[in-house]
Amino acid sequence: MLTEREESCYVAERPKSQALFERAKASLLEGVPMSWMLRWAGPFPVFVKEANGTYLTDVDGHRYLDLCLGDTGAMFGHSPTATAEAIADQVHRGITSMLPTEDSIWVGEDLARRFGLSYWQIYMTATNANKFALRVARQTTKRNLILVYDGCYHGSLDETLVNYRRERIMGQPPPDLELTTRVIQFNDLDALEAALSSRDIACVICEPAMTDVGIIYPVPGYHEALREMTRRFGTLLIIDETHTICGGPGGLTRAWSLEPDIFTLGKPVAGGFPAAVMGLSREVTQKFMVGPPRQWDMGLGGTLSGNALAVAALRATLEHVITKSAYDCMTRLAERLTDGIDGMIKAADLPWHVLCLGCRVEYRFCPTPPRNGEEAIAAYDTELDRLVHLFFLNRSILLTPFHDMMLVSPETTAEDVDFHNRVFSEFVNELVG
Numbered sequence: 001m002l003t004e005r006e007e008s009c010y011v012a013e014r015p016k017s018q019a020l021f022e023r024a025k026a027s028l029l030e031g032v033p034m035s036w037m038l039r040w041a042g043p044f045p046v047f048v049k050e051a052n053g054t055y056l057t058d059v060d061g062h063r064y065l066d067l068c069l070g071d072t073g074a075m076f077g078h079s080p081t082a083t084a085e086a087i088a089d090q091v092h093r094g095i096t097s098m099l100p101t102e103d104s105i106w107v108g109e110d111l112a113r114r115f116g117l118s119y120w121q122i123y124m125t126a127t128n129a130n131k132f133a134l135r136v137a138r139q140t141t142k143r144n145l146i147l148v149y150d151g152c153y154h155g156s157l158d159e160t161l162v163n164y165r166r167e168r169i170m171g172q173p174p175p176d177l178e179l180t181t182r183v184i185q186f187n188d189l190d191a192l193e194a195a196l197s198s199r200d201i202a203c204v205i206c207e208p209a210m211t212d213v214g215i216i217y218p219v220p221g222y223h224e225a226l227r228e229m230t231r232r233f234g235t236l237l238i239i240d241e242t243h244t245i246c247g248g249p250g251g252l253t254r255a256w257s258l259e260p261d262i263f264t265l266g267k268p269v270a271g272g273f274p275a276a277v278m279g280l281s282r283e284v285t286q287k288f289m290v291g292p293p294r295q296w297d298m299g300l301g302g303t304l305s306g307n308a309l310a311v312a313a314l315r316a317t318l319e320h321v322i323t324k325s326a327y328d329c330m331t332r333l334a335e336r337l338t339d340g341i342d343g344m345i346k347a348a349d350l351p352w353h354v355l356c357l358g359c360r361v362e363y364r365f366c367p368t369p370p371r372n373g374e375e376a377i378a379a380y381d382t383e384l385d386r387l388v389h390l391f392f393l394n395r396s397i398l399l400t401p402f403h404d405m406m407l408v409s410p411e412t413t414a415e416d417v418d419f420h421n422r423v424f425s426e427f428v429n430e431l432v433g
Contacts, residue, residue, distance in 0.1 A: 002430060003383065006390035010042045013394070016059040017047045039401045041389035051078035053411035056398070065416050067406035068398045072243050075268040075359070076321045077411035083271030086316035087309060096307035103315045104306060107277075110318050114250045117263050117279030122306040122314065126242040126266025127155025129276040130205065132300050133262045134159065136280065137203035137236045140288045144179060147195055147204045147235070149186040151373020153212035154205055154240050155266075185372035186210055187219045192226065196233040203236040203262070208252035211243040213376035214403055215355040215362050217369070227259055236261040236284065242276075245269070246407065247358035249322050271321055273313035326410040330359035333417050334408040337361050340421035348428050362405040388427060395423045 011018065021044035025031040032038055037045050046058045054077055057063045069075050108120045123129045134157070138144055146159055154160045159180045182201065184191040195201060204226065210216035230237045239260035241251040245268060248255045253263060261284045266276030280288070304310075338356040341363055345352045354363040364370075366379035385404065392399050397420055399406060406420070 003387045003390065006387065006394055007042065009394050010390055013062070014042075014044075014046065014058070014060045018044050020047045020059065021045065041386045041393065041401065046393070053077045053079075054409050054413075054416060062396060064393075065397045065419060067408075067412075067420065068400040069407045069409055070267070070272060071400050071402065071405075072246070072407065073267040074272045075246065075407050075409060076271055076317070076326070077409040078272070080271045080317065080321045080410075082316045082320035083273065083313050086312045087273060090309050090312035093308070095309045096304055098303065100306070101308045101311055103308070103311045107311055107314045107318065110315075111277055111279060114318075115253050115263050115265075115279055117260070118282040119280045119285050121278045121280075121301065122311060123266075123276045123278065123301060124274045124304060124310070125155065126240065126264060126276045127157060128302070128305070129264040129266055129278040130154045130160075130238075130240060131157055133238050133264050133278050134203065134205065135300065136262060136278075136284065136288050137238065140284055141202045141234065141236060143200055143202035145182055145201045146180065147182045147184065147192075147201050149206055149210065149373060150183055151186070151210060151213035151216075151376055152206065155242075160205065185374055186216055187222055187371045189222065189225050193229055196229050196235050199233050201233070201235045203238050204230055205238040205240060207240050207242075208244050208247070208256060208258060209357055210373065210376075211357075211360070211405075212402070213373050214364055214370065214379075214405075215357050215360065216372065216376060217355075217357075219371070223256060223258055230261075238262040238264065240264045242266045242268075243360070244357070245322075246360035248327055249324050252358075269317065269322070270310060270313035271317040273310060273317075275310040275314050277314070321410070327359065329410060330408045330412070333412055333414060334359045334361050336414065337406065337408060337417045337420065340417070341424055344421070344425055344428055348432050350428070350432070359408040360405065361408070362403060364404065391427050391430075392423060395426070397423055 021031050029035060030038055032045060049057045049059050054066055055063055056066050056078065111120045112118060134146060148160050152160060162177055162181055162183055182195050184195055209218060227237060237260050239253055239258060241253060242265055245251045245265060253260060261281050263279035269275060269277060334356055338354055338361050341354040345354060351367040352363055352365050353367060353369055355369055364379060365381040365384050370376035370379055388404060389399055389401060
């Protein structure tokens with residue numbers, strides 16, 4: 001059986017990673033510093049020695065083409081030069097002080113120019129940014145409920161870790177979902193209007209295109225209708241671009257001329273250094289900042305939020321890394337990757353498809369692209385998904401473990417793309433031949 005063969009090969013070639021994993025079980029929960037790291041396909045994760053550009057090396061000496069890139073956290077390559085140099089410089093001039101630096105003004109001005117929202121705050125993670133975005137929305141509208149899409153992911157927020165069947169994705173005790181959350185399917189305008197018409201929803205929080213259960217494009221006209229309905233029913237619109245920043249230097253918000261009331265972005269915005277941002281429209285800011293400061297500013301961040309080191313990393317990344325020229329190269333190679341995969345799927349007459357969203361490429365083991373989270377989840381093939389990850393790992397390529405997603409960074413080359421496509425061809429031939 002292919003899966004058994006690939007797993008045996010995986011284990012045999014990584015004795016040092018396996019030994020470190022066994023040792024780690026004595027002190028780290030389940031043997032990893034963060035539980036998601038167990039989602040890789042092997043019986044234990046690869047332990048990394050170093051990562052540079054678009055390649056990483058494990059403790060057993062294997063060098064991998066990294067197309068996962070930290071599930072977007074390292075979307076611009078590992079340790080971009082400008083970001084790394086700014087961090088190295090700032091770390092000797094102070095890490096955190098609870099005071100602003102001049103860099104923070106540059107960052108705020110650049111973010112306002114890129115994404116169109118007037119005022120900005122800086123956090124450590126997208127989870128933090130989304131948490132405080134929901135707090136702003138609830139305080140501004142004086143409503144408690146939020147609306148999310150089935151299959152969404154907006155960080156580890158209790159209110160958003162829920163699916164369409166009202167089941168908790170995580171096993172923790174609620175908050176009572178009846179008091180916090182409504183869930184609908186993406187691309188269903190009737191369900192959207194029905195939910196918002198009650199006029200008790202504080203905000204819709206969404207990605208411009210869904211990504212966590214695979215790429216799901218909005219149907220034509222969806223965003224125009226979403227914006228019109230949220231305004232009509234007094235609901236704020238929060239756009240989370242943590243993954244969809246793959247669409248361009250201004251994200252899909254700029255590419256598609258979206259008009260969010262609140263905007264959030266984490267992971268890649270500081271080149272993989274822990275930082276995230278939240279933007280507020282002028283109108284939301286005026287409604288939110290009512291009363292003495294202690295009535296509205298408490299609980300909008302932690303002590304390390306906006307620290308000097310994170311702000312230096314943000315400025316360097318925005319100024320020198322997240323550029324139009326970088327995206328021109330990234331999207332061109334992503335199209336080359338997509339075309340190669342699509343050609344092989346069609347030549348083998350497989351009931352699969354491949355999608356491209358900016359520099360993000362993903363193939364799925366179903367014939368047509370899902371239109372919502374329910375269809376996407378129903379299309380999962382867990383065993384085939386595990387096999388493809390093991391197969392690629394054993395041939396020195398990392399795919400994103402949660403699905404079959406690849407990112408093309410500014411460091412990725414045409415040779416890297418062709419390397420992936422040769423391995424994909426080998427995989428298809430093994431599977432069908």
